[in-house]
Amino acid sequence: MSSLAPPAEQRQPTATSKADTAIRFENVEIAFEHPVLEGISFRLPHGETKILMGEAGTGKTLVLKLALGLLKPDAGRITVLGEEITQMREEDLFALRRKIGMVFQESALFDSLTVEENVAYRLMEETGRLTDEIHGRVLEALRFVELEHTVDLFPSELSGGMRRRVAIARAIITQPEVILYDSPTGGLDPVTSDTIIELIVKQRDVYGTSSLLVTSRLQDAFTMASHCFDQKQNKMVPVTDGGIRDLYTRFLMLRGGQIIFEGTAADLLRSNDPYIREYLS
Amino acid sequence: MPIFSPTEIAKEQVEAVQDYSLLAGRSLTNIFGHPRYFADTLLQADSIGVGSLPIVILTGFFTGAVLALQTSSTLQQFGSLSLTGKLVSLSMVRELGPVLTGLMVAGRNSSGMASELGSMKVTEQIDAMRAMGVDPSKKLVTPRVVASMVMLFFLSIISNLVGLTGGFVISYLLLGLDPNQYWTTAYQALRFGDVFMGLCKPVFFGFIISSIGCYYGLSAKGGTQGVGRATTQAVVAASVLILVSDFFITRLLMGIFQY
Numbered sequence: 001m002s003s004l005a006p007p008a009e010q011r012q013p014t015a016t017s018k019a020d021t022a023i024r025f026e027n028v029e030i031a032f033e034h035p036v037l038e039g040i041s042f043r044l045p046h047g048e049t050k051i052l053m054g055e056a057g058t059g060k061t062l063v064l065k066l067a068l069g070l071l072k073p074d075a076g077r078i079t080v081l082g083e084e085i086t087q088m089r090e091e092d093l094f095a096l097r098r099k100i101g102m103v104f105q106e107s108a109l110f111d112s113l114t115v116e117e118n119v120a121y122r123l124m125e126e127t128g129r130l131t132d133e134i135h136g137r138v139l140e141a142l143r144f145v146e147l148e149h150t151v152d153l154f155p156s157e158l159s160g161g162m163r164r165r166v167a168i169a170r171a172i173i174t175q176p177e178v179i180l181y182d183s184p185t186g187g188l189d190p191v192t193s194d195t196i197i198e199l200i201v202k203q204r205d206v207y208g209t210s211s212l213l214v215t216s217r218l219q220d221a222f223t224m225a226s227h228c229f230d231q232k233q234n235k236m237v238p239v240t241d242g243g244i245r246d247l248y249t250r251f252l253m254l255r256g257g258q259i260i261f262e263g264t265a266a267d268l269l270r271s272n273d274p275y276i277r278e279y280l281s
Numbered sequence: 282m283p284i285f286s287p288t289e290i291a292k293e294q295v296e297a298v299q300d301y302s303l304l305a306g307r308s309l310t311n312i313f314g315h316p317r318y319f320a321d322t323l324l325q326a327d328s329i330g331v332g333s334l335p336i337v338i339l340t341g342f343f344t345g346a347v348l349a350l351q352t353s354s355t356l357q358q359f360g361s362l363s364l365t366g367k368l369v370s371l372s373m374v375r376e377l378g379p380v381l382t383g384l385m386v387a388g389r390n391s392s393g394m395a396s397e398l399g400s401m402k403v404t405e406q407i408d409a410m411r412a413m414g415v416d417p418s419k420k421l422v423t424p425r426v427v428a429s430m431v432m433l434f435f436l437s438i439i440s441n442l443v444g445l446t447g448g449f450v451i452s453y454l455l456l457g458l459d460p461n462q463y464w465t466t467a468y469q470a471l472r473f474g475d476v477f478m479g480l481c482k483p484v485f486f487g488f489i490i491s492s493i494g495c496y497y498g499l500s501a502k503g504g505t506q507g508v509g510r511a512t513t514q515a516v517v518a519a520s521v522l523i524l525v526s527d528f529f530i531t532r533l534l535m536g537i538f539q540y
Contacts, residue, residue, distance in 0.1 A: 065408075068411075068412055070408055070411060070412065090416070091416070094411075094414040094415070094416055095414065096414075097411070097412055097413065097414040098413070098414035100412070102409070102412040102413075104405050104408070104409055104412075105405075106404065106405060108404060108405035108406050108408065108409035109406075109409075110401075110406055110409070111404070111406070121413060121415075122413045122414065122415075125316070125413070125414070125415055128316075128320075170413075
């Protein structure tokens, strides 16, 4: 068991900020033509993964965009890595966003750039060109997602699953303190979905990165809550110690603009809420 | 329940003007800030400048040629055929060169910018850029605005020269004018105010073309249909704005140079 992800006291989250919370939402409200989020509050501690669940249109993606400052809430406070972003100017947000990785629902790779240029995008912004050091880091990130052979390909030449993996490589290349995953397995076949989930679990257990993950696939959510990454076998394995091990994975369910559940997988399964029971069935 | 609300429509229009003004303003103030994207600017200059060269040359040449052809019959009635060079020169340099170049580049590049940025917008590439800490107004808009302003300046000069050449070809081959007479009258007709007007307008037109193209691209929504709509709107708005601003710039400069 020694090669498995380290237990709580040994695990070293990537956080460098002093705040104990990676992301905090306090009474956040946002409406478009009608209210979407109505006063939601939650906190994501450093090193924890929070899985956002709920029906389509309940504002899951919106939560990620608000956390990244891509949208501003109508009311409430959002604190990310110790900084309140609600009133922050766009120019100041750019610096903060460099500490956060985001994997978009449809990958959002730059279609006119190669895989290498996509993954290196953030680093090339700092140096202005593709250096040998950046090339090395790109290969390392692509190796993490097992796609180092695709460096010279364009996104249009990749399958849907490969594009998601490249998007993950692009998000992790700078080892961000927080990663936001927006339906990373949406529309993929079960085998590819498992590969993506394994990568997310690997990132969680090896680097201790805090993350918010939006998914509609129950299977993926429970796989994350019941598996950890074995570095010796270099694969994800089920936890067999009867749920004693803390996998730093919590669930958060949205409904009608409100959070109706927050807790562990076990709590979710024990819930007597009729809606949750129906959702899980 | 009303089918449409005039208040909402007015609000949307005001918001659109506000968003455009902010984007246009930022595209200029970004020039003085960091980071600066020289490579992207050069790439855009190549696409806008060199890429538009064939259509600008063709338009300029035939405009000058048709101008000489159309005016020759009138001038001949007054025995002033020798003034063809002067007429072509003043018309091309002060008005037709910059405006036609602007309209041609608007058709080619405003639409190109709107469709390129619009596609990036609807596929979340703009959000991805922002998410990675890169300012799209600095990375995408400012290089296009700078490149358009600089390249339209040079394209207009080329258009003027080619237009004059077109007028010369007609004057020499069809009207039998003396080449020396054509070029001398064409050259001597131009005053500082004419040249200034001819070189000032394309800079404004370049700004309009690029800022409008980028604005419609970045505000595209509704998938591929939305991108198509943004492209059409960009060309229409840029063309109309070029003609409207042309009137005001001309009036202003005529006042300054006391025509």
